[in-house]
Amino acid sequence: MDLIPAPAFVEGPSRGGFLLDFRTTLHAAAGTETAERWLRSTLGAALGLPLAPGEQGARNSIALLLDDGLEPEAYRLSAVQDRGVEIRGGGPAGVFWGAQTLRQLLGPDAFRSAPVRPDATYAVAHQVVEDRPRFPWRGMMLDVSRHFLPKSDVLRCLDLLAAHKLNVFHLHLTDDQGWRVEIKRYPRLTDVGAWRARTRIGHGASELWDERPHGGYYTQDDIREIVAYAAERHIGVVPEIDVPGHSQAAIAAYPELGNTDVVDTARLSVWDDWGVNPNVLAPTENTLRFYEGVFEELLDLFPADTSPFVHIGGDECVKDQWKASPTAQARIKELGLADEDELQSWFVRHFDAWLAERGRRLIGWDEILEGGLAPGAAVSSWRGYAGGVAAAEAGHDVVMCPQQQVYFDYRQHGGADEPMPIGYVRTLEDVYRFEPVPPQLSEKAAAHVLGTQANVWTEVMQDRSRVDYQVFPRLAAFAEVAWSALPAPAERDFAGFERRMASHYARLDALGVDYRPPAGPLPWQKRPGVLGRPIEGAPPNV
Helix, strand or coil, X not given: CCXXXXXCEXXXXXXXXXXXXXXXXXXXCCCCHHHHHHHHHHHHHHHCCCCEECCCCCCCEEEEEECCCXXXXXXXXXXXXXXXXXXXXXXXXHHHHHHHHHHHHCCHHHHCCCCCCCCCCEEEEEEEEEECXXXXXXXXXXXXXXXXXXXXXXXXXXXXXXXXXXXXXXXXXEECCEECECCCCCCHHHHCCCEECCEXXXXXXXXXXXXXXXXXXXXXXXXXXXXXXHHHCCCEEEEEEEECCCCHHHHHHCHHHECCCCCCHHHCCCCCCCCCCCCCECCCHHHHHHHHHHHHHHHHHCCCCCCCEEEXXXXXXXXXXXXXXXXXXXXXXXXXXXXXXXXXXXXXXXXXXXXXXCCCEEEEEHHHHCCCCCCXXXXXXXXXXXXXXHHHHCCCCEEECCHHHHECCCCCCCCCCCCCCEECCCCHHHHHCCCCCCCCCCHHHHCCEEEEEEEXXXXXXXXXXXXXXXXXXXXXXXXXXXXXXXXXXHHCCHHHHHXXXXXXXXXXXXXXXXXXXXXXXXXXXXXXXXXXXXXXXXXXXX
């Protein structure tokens, strides 16, 4: 049995089992409707089975039940010879994750969109699987600003997260290179800010350019559809609007948002390059009111029950313009602040209070710790473990996503054929041995680690296939780290994981995922002549 992520307990499998065929029925108790709909629309379509409604306890049936003796995301799957399959979950999500396990037990055909063997029967061996997740936050961040992905690709991404029992989708919607969400009161954010004139191909030192305009955005109904689609799969969506740095696309659309007393912001366009940009938001009342308007519309699109957190970025805010700006310096003096770091802290605290008044929690990259952090804010620790450790020890909730471990734009191999190689080598084994809770954390602080996420920055990922290549198969290893109670990194059975991956590659093939093959990139996956930025050696443990 080659389940990924590995379950907590398995009894069996033994000889005999349960055969699914066109007579198999589906019983869904109240509260299990999401799993019921998914089984019929996805598993039923893949295998050509109607899964007609049936009675609990009937022979040749799949039964979905709630069990308040289990944790909300825990499940117990029982396959009984000549009887059927029963999935009990502590809540609707637990039943849904049990349905994902059932799909894996049925083999790669269950991952297709239509039946390839219409007359086949599919067997589930007699067994019991009991399982529960290690962390409540098991996420992936997708950057759709650097390279826009159409809505259909985002929905497909959600399906892939669900298949790996990941339950948080962090959507990076704005940056210097593009604004990707419709805000009705500020139409120029997408009329102007969603489009750039050209795009550098490869790393920032590359001399290759794609001279075609690039862009796109999601309408508000697109966003509602994405959020609803995610909720059906028990995935919460964390929207990110990056402030006060990474904001040139917004400033290009509305120049008054920038530091107009330092630069001629009316001459700025949506940035066509990569790196850290000096053009940041002006710390004015006008800027605050503008972004309050943005967030008002955003909260309507991302309901609190599925999106309790709102990400405000806060990373890589270059302070040079604030240092030179009479307006920014006057604001520092007016507020009695010590320096520009405290000015950014004031900016973050304003939106922390604003979001808290509306029942939401602010989360930001670990730079928001600089200058002091509002009590209720949470931290995405990306520059290493240190920011997360400091935040957790201070009583803040933390999501561990250190770039040295789980940045999936980083290359997977040190070979010359690796396309557009960025950063340190992070192999499948490296990701499998990633530990989200560093040993130096006290027991009390470790309880503030909500979980972990992998981050997918798309400067060198121009389309879905490039995203697939960088993300897979490493996301499978990451999912096991986030879900399963694994031993210490050095004691993990990577050889056993690789053996299970042999089955999982067949599932990814059926799903049409353009993953990196174990032997290296296929000819069409290579990008000869495109400059990357490889960093040699092992990444620092910081």
